[in-house]
Every structure is written in C-alpha cells, then in structure tokens.
C-alpha cells in the first residue's frame with residue numbers, strides 16, 4: 163500500500179470449500195511470521211459454514227490488536243456473488259475491492275480489481291488453488307504482505323507434496339496483479355494499447 | 359590513386375547522339391566513365407542498376423530521352439521509377455543515394471551532357487570510393503564435397519520409392535512435370551549434373567510437406583539446400599532461375615561487404631522506444647529493402663510488421679537495442695545455394711551482436727529465427743546468445759498479463775509460414791495467439807497446419823507459372839473459408855501472395871486484405 167497504514171483490516175469471503183479460511187490464515191501468518199507484524203484471524207461460524215457465504219476476518223497491524231473483529235474493511239476479497247452481496251457495504255470508501263471476475267458481478271459503484279482466479283486454477287489443473295492465486299493477486303495489488311513472507315506462509319500451510327504447485331499458483335496471481343497495476347498506471351498515462 | 363568506376367547506361371537514341379557529338383568535338387570522356395549503350399532506359403531493371411553497385415561501381419548514371427521523347431513511349435517513366443527505387447535501396451545500404459543518377463538529353467544537348475558527366479565525376483570524388491567490396495559472381499568456394507556425401511548425410515538411400523512425396527508436393531499437384539521422388543532417384547543414380555535435375559533442384563519450394571509425409575524421414579528440403587550449394591560450386595546459378603533478375607541475391611551478397619554502413623532503421627517511427635544499453639536486441643530482417651523494391655509494384659508494407667513488433671515489446675516494457683548495421687540473416691543465400699556468402703553474413707552479424715554484449719535476440723521473422731537460431735550453429739558459428747521468436751515472448755507475456763483484445767470486425771484465416779511450421783517449439787504459437795484475439799470468426803483453410811500450402815516462393819528461387827497456379831489455388835482456399843482478412847506470419851508470404859493477387863487474368867477475383875499477425879495483435883491489444 164502506498165501510504166503505510168498502521169492497521170489494515172481485511173475480509174476474505176466466498177462460499178465453503180473455496181479455501182477462504184486458509185487464505186485468511188496464510189495472510190495473517192505471512193504478516194506475523196514473515197513480516198514480523200501483529201495479526202489476528204477470526205473465522206465466522208454460523209449458517210455460512212454450511213455451504214453459504216464463508217468469511218475470514220484478518221487484521222494486520224504494527225501494534226497489539228485489541229479487538230479482532232472487522233467492521234469496515236480496507237481490503238475486501240470476494241470469491242462469490244452471495245458473499246459480495248452480503249459484505250459489499252462493509253468496505254471503507256478508499257478500500258480495495260478484489261473479486262474473482264467470473265464469479266462476481268459487482269455493481270459499478272467503485273473501482274474493482276478483478277482476476278479470473280478460478281479459471282486460472284482450472285488451467286493449472288486444480289480448481290482448489292484459486293484461493294492461492296487470489297493471495298498472489300492480493301499481495302501484488304495491495305502490498306499488504308511481502309512476496310517473500312507470502313511464499314513462506316504458503317509453503318508451511320499447504321499439504322506436503324503440493325508446495326510446488328501452490329507456489330506456481332501464487333506466482334500466477336502475483337504476476338497478474340503486477341500486470342494489472344502496470345496496466346492501470348499506463349492507462350492513467352493515456353497508453354491504452356500498443357499503438358500510440 | 360585507385361581509379362573510380364562509373365557505369366553509364368546510355369540510351370541509343372537521343373543522348374547517344376549528344377555523346378557522339380562530344381566525341382566529335384574532341385572532348386575527352388573522363389576515363390572513369392564506362393559507357394554501355396542500351397536500347398532504352400526503361401529496359402534497365404533495378405537488378406541491373408544494382409548489379410553495377412554490387413560489382414564495385416562508385417557511381418551509376420542512366421541517361422535517356424526526355425519523357426515525351428522516348429521512342430517506346432514509357433521508357434523514361436520506367437527508368438525514373440527504377441532509379442528512385444534503386445536510390446532508396448542504396449541509401450538503406452549506406453552506399454549513398456547520390457551515387458545513382460538519372461538524366462535526360464535531347465540529341466543537340468551535348469554541352470549539357472558534358473556538364474552532367476564532369477559534374478557527376480567531381481561529386482563522386484567528393485564522396486569517395488564505394489564501400490562495397492565485390493563478393494564476385496564466380497562460382498562459390500568448393501567444399502570438396504560430393505553428391506554421394508550429401509545423399510549419405512540425409513540418408514536419402516533409405517528412399518523406398520513410394521512416391522508419397524510427389525503425391526503431396528504442391529508443385530507437382532499444380533501440374534508441373536516435377537517429382538521429388540525422381541530427383542532423389544536421379545541424384546542417387548549419379549545424374550546430378552543433368553540440366554533437368556539442376557532445374558528441378560532449383561524449382562523446389564523447400565516447403566517441407568514431402569518430408570512431413572515421407573515414411574523414411576528423408577529431409578528433402580535440407581537435401582535440396584545442400585544439393586544447391588553443391589551444384590552451384592561449378593556454375594553460376596544466375597538470374598535465369600532467380601526471379602527479379604537475381605536482385606535479392608545480389609543485394610544480399612553486397613551486404614557481405616564489411617565497410618558498408620547500412621541505415622536500416624532510419625525510418626523508425628518516433629513513438630518507438632529503444633535503449634542502446636539493452637541486452638536484448640530486436641533483429642528486424644530485410645523488410646525495409648523489400649518495401650523499397652516493391653514500392654511501386656504492389657505497395658508492400660512489411661516494415662509495419664517491424665514497427666508493430668517493437669511497439670508490442672514496448673507495450674510490455676521491453677525497450678530493445680537495435681543493430682544499426684544489421685545485415686541480412688543470410689537465409690536466402692543459403693537456400694539459393696550460396697553457402698560462401700551466407701557464411702560471410704552470418705559471421706558479420708554474430709560478431710556485431712556479440713560485440714554489443716547481447717544476451718537475447720528477438721525477431722518477428724520466421725526465416726531470421728530459423729537461420730540465426732539454428733543454421734548459424736549448424737554451420738559452425740556459435741552465436742553465444744539466445745534467439746527468441748516474438749510470438750514466444752508475446753504468448754508468455756500475454757499469458758501472465760492483465761491484457762485483453764479489442765474486437766476485430768473481420769472473419770480471418772491464417773497462412774502458415776513454412777519455416778515456422780518445421781520448428782516444433784514454435785509451431786503452435788500462432789494459433790494460440792489467434793485464439794486469444796476477439797475476431798468475428800477464425801476459419802482454417804482446407805490445407806492448414808502441417809499440411810499447409812506454401813505462399814509460392816522461397817529464397818527468391820524458381821518462381822514460374824506453376825508456382826503461380828499454386829498461389830492462385832491457395833488464395834482461393836482462403837476465399838473459400840468465407841474470411842475477409844488473411845493473416846500471415848512471414849513478410850515474404852505477404853509479398854508473394856500479394857503478387858499473385860495482382861494476376862491480370864483473374865482481375866480482382868483474388869483480392870483479399872492481408873495483415874501480419876504481429877500487426878493484428880499490436881493494433882488490438884490493450885490493458886484490461
């Protein structure tokens with residue numbers, strides 16, 4: 163993030179089985195273990211844990227975190243339409259809205275950073291890795307955690323034997339995120355295509 | 359001091375009278391002027407004008423009758439066009455456009471002719487000697503190889519005489535009395551010096567379909583290439599089998615001169631960013647020369663491909679270096695049987711590129727890719743840098759990137775490039791890229807992919823009525839797909855197919871819009 167905010171609140175949501183909570187856990191672990199900051203993770207239990215909208219709340223800060231629940235998020239990651247509908251009001255005006263392009267159809271109210279994460283995961287051979295691709299994308303777009311910390315956290319959280327694949331998935335999302343930022347920058351400078 | 363050489367092509371009619379008048383008046387024609395009397399300036403082709411430079415002329419003057427006074431009507435106009443094109447070409451080569459001049463005189467203008475001749479001599483002495491060292495037209499250096507050795511290299515003995523090659527050869531299918539199987543058996547029987555064999559060896563398009571089909575894996579195109587090199591050791595291959603009077607071979611031989619300082623990038627549009635310190639070099643190829651040569655004839659515009667390739671690199675934040683003195687990669691010399699001069703070009707290019715400390719060479723031309731990436735090494739010149747095709751770079755960058763494509767309001771079909779189709783690592787790339795585009799429709803031609811039909815010529819060797827028939831067939835196939843835009847990936851395909859579309863007997867029936875894939879991508883790619 164351009165300006166160093168001392169506390170960043172994140173909501174990751176989607177439907178059950180997308181690895182939403184694992185994504186939240188990796189974000190928090192990377193911040194705490196890799197980047198040596200404070201972090202908390204709260205996962206919502208309730209009807210959503212049975213197939214409906216699923217949610218992980220992560221806070222990353224410089225100082226001890228007193229209250230782990232997120233009311234208004236700086237970063238809202240949505241991986242399903244119902245999750246988006248439910249949480250879209252819980253984002254700060256200057257926050258980042260991040261979505262899976264093929265699964266969420268947002269109303270045109272604010273800027274969206276979208277990535278076809280699930281489609282990319284299919285291309286890589288495992289739909290399950292969409293969450294890891296999403297972490298790569300979030301890392302590149304928001305600089306919430308460092309790339310190195312993210313990779314280490316992934317290595318220690320995913321099942322043995324799948325590290326390589328998951329790192330590849332991370333890279334895919336990360337590169338796409340970088341490219342997205344570059345594209346925005348270029349567009350802002352008036353260069354939309356290759357021909358001047 | 360070394361003598362200057364000026365070739366004066368002098369028209370038989372008007373100006374020759376003036377010339378004789380000068381001699382009658384006792385004027386000493388400058389000794390550097392070598393006069394060649396010609397029937398009409400319009401008959402002196404670009405190939406002939408250029409050949410004088412190739413052979414070391416310091417200046418060439420073509421002198422004829424005033425426009426309205428041409429005995430044959432349009433001779434002077436033709437000469438004006440040829441002169442203009444030749445001037446552009448020698449300018450690109452860095453020989454200097456001032457060395458080529460056209461002038462017209464009436465029979466009674468001997469004084470003006472005298473002024474012209476002395477003026478030209480003086481100007482040339484100001485310019486100095488031509489930087490061209492003639493590579494010569496003598497037969498190329500002997501390698502000491504025999505036909506038997508070439509046969510053995512490609513294991514041509516394993517030919518089963520099955521005839522699959524002839525049955526798939528597009529030249530044979532267009533009705534030419536031509537058979538790769540016969541060539542093979544003739545050469546095996548020791549008939550390699552027969553006239554018919556010589557002609558057939560030079561008619562082959564080296565497209566490789568026969569090799570694709572051969573059950574014994576006889577690499578016919580490479581066998582043909584080496585046979586050409588062998589047969590041309592004992593004779594000058596000559597213009598007879600080289601279309602455009604052998605102009606292109608002549609041009610490429612000229613580029614073997616160390617001292618010429620080509621300006622092949624001077625046309626570069628302002629919006630393109632290059633970086634003289636980059637470790638990545640963009641190798642352009644001969645497109646600027648093709649455009650200069652075909653300017654009036656078919657409005658070929660292949661430099662657009664280079665500009666668009668560079669724009670695409672820039673789009674992905676690569677600012678490559680350019681080699682100001684880039685020479686031809688040598689593909690056409692090698693494949694027309696002149697290995698000696700091919701080697702000279704290869705060495706020059708590799709030396710220059712290595713001197714710049716380049717690590718990667720990117721090119722958009724399938725022939726440059728094939729030649730620099732493969733043939734240099736095979737012929738004992740280690741490049742020491744990697745060679746990447748632009749499509750490989752693009753596929754990788756687009757795959758990673760947050761980019762998309764603007765809709766293209768066309769139905770497209772695709773002309774395969776022979777050189778690209780025989781390289782496993784890039785064979786799928788054009789179609790992968792095409793699939794990404796937002797076209798209305800992409801429809802393959804009847805013959806496509808590995809069994810695709812050649813555009814009709816390779817290495818400016820052996821263009822004839824049968825290769826024309828083949829081209830017509832190919833363009834009809836393109837029309838049959840219902841497409842309105844033909845996408846190509848080699849600048850030569852554009853040139854040869856465009857030429858076929860001009861066929862006066864077919865009128866406008868064959869016309870179809872063409873664009874190179876690189877340009878199509880460059881014009882529609884955008885950030886998401």
Ligand code: SF4
Pocket residue numbers: 516517518519520521522523524538539542568571572573574575576
């Ligand atoms: S296809 Fe191969 S084996 Fe058959 S005739 Fe031709 S060269 Fe011989």
Ligand code: SF4
Pocket residue numbers: 523526527528529530538561562563564565566567568569578579
């Ligand atoms: S390379 Fe092409 S033109 Fe030559 S013999 Fe084979 S199929 Fe015919």
Ligand code: SF4
Pocket residue numbers: 601602814815818821853854855857858
């Ligand atoms: S097809 Fe090609 S080689 Fe033949 S005349 Fe046309 S441009 Fe020249």
